[in-house]
Amino acid sequence: MSTDDKWLHELRRFEPASPDLANRIVLAAHPRAQRITLIAYLRELLASALPQPAFALAGVLTVGVVIGLNLPTPLPADNHDVILQAYSEEGTIL
Amino acid sequence: MERDVIRTGAGNSAIASSLPQEAVEDDARLLARITQGERAAFATLVRRHNDRFYRLAYRFVANRMQAEDIVQDAFLKLWERPAMWQVGRNAAFTTWFYRVVVNLCLDHQKKKRPLPLLDDSWVMDERETHEETLLHREKQGLLEAQIAALPERQRVALNLCFYEELSNQEAAEVMGIRLKALQSLLMRAKITLKEKLKEN
Numbered sequence: 342m343s344t345d346d347k348w349l350h351e352l353r354r355f356e357p358a359s360p361d362l363a364n365r366i367v368l369a370a371h372p373r374a375q376r377i378t379l380i381a382y383l384r385e386l387l388a389s390a391l392p393q394p395a396f397a398l399a400g401v402l403t404v405g406v407v408i409g410l411n412l413p414t415p416l417p418a419d420n421h422d423v424i425l426q427a428y429s430e431e432g433t434i435l
Numbered sequence: 436m437e438r439d440v441i442r443t444g445a446g447n448s449a450i451a452s453s454l455p456q457e458a459v460e461d462d463a464r465l466l467a468r469i470t471q472g473e474r475a476a477f478a479t480l481v482r483r484h485n486d487r488f489y490r491l492a493y494r495f496v497a498n499r500m501q502a503e504d505i506v507q508d509a510f511l512k513l514w515e516r517p518a519m520w521q522v523g524r525n526a527a528f529t530t531w532f533y534r535v536v537v538n539l540c541l542d543h544q545k546k547k548r549p550l551p552l553l554d555d556s557w558v559m560d561e562r563e564t565h566e567e568t569l570l571h572r573e574k575q576g577l578l579e580a581q582i583a584a585l586p587e588r589q590r591v592a593l594n595l596c597f598y599e600e601l602s603n604q605e606a607a608e609v610m611g612i613r614l615k616a617l618q619s620l621l622m623r624a625k626i627t628l629k630e631k632l633k634e635n
């Protein structure tokens with residue numbers, strides 16, 4: 342700003358801000374409700390509830406159970422046999 | 436034609452370079468913590484910068500309560516939506532926040548009728564005699580009225596450069612215009628003010 346422009350500065354009115362302005366702003370800022378995804382929530386829950394090795398073991402077991410449940414279970418060979426019974430006309434087993 | 440609102444998009448780093456590097460880094464760090472919902476970081480940022488943004492707002496609305504409300508609105512917007520500020524895209528927090536405050540001031544002026552310029556909040560200088568006081572007050576009122584009557588962009592340029600004492604380069608950055616354009620706005624604003632005040 343040159344000396345020619347000094348009048349622009351000196352003439353203009355100014356009032357300082359209230360001393361408590363900053364506090365007022367901070368008090369007006371309410372705690373924010375944070376959005377959290379289900380996966381993030383579960384991860385946080387498990388991480389806080391279980392120690393690290395247990396968390397890893399629980400993860401492996403969970404994956405194992407899920408894989409196990411999804412595999413087709415082979416039936417015992419006996420179940421494939423058909424028991425044939427012949428009946429006489431009187432209803433007795435031959 | 437004068438544009439209505441200053442762009443709040445990408446900015447450079449002239450203001451950042453004029454501030455101590457630590458302060459700029461601190462602002463960025465504080466903003467990262469604010470994103471996590473840390474009120475202490477928000478309080479630090481508010482206490483650090485509320486005065487400078489109040490001064491700017493006051494230059495636009497010439498009323499303490501309204502200026503304080505504008506600054507509060509600006510900071511609360513930041514608190515509620517910290518993603519508004521993005522590291523890297525907006526190089527310095529202050530550059531970007533000047534734009535936010537200026538835009539709020541312009542919106543405020545469009546919505547509300549200005550208060551009378553010579554209200555009770557005016558403070559008398561005890562060294563002046565009564566006549567001097569009246570004369571000074573009259574001149575002040577005249578200057579405020581003439582500044583308020585300037586085109587929007589000229590008013591913004593004047594407030595940033597003369598009253599906030601930003602360099603022309605910094606003010607151009609805040610306004611999102613070229614340096615030459617800012618210098619032209621300032622020149623026109625000063626000529627208009629001098630002419631109007633001479634007429635009166």
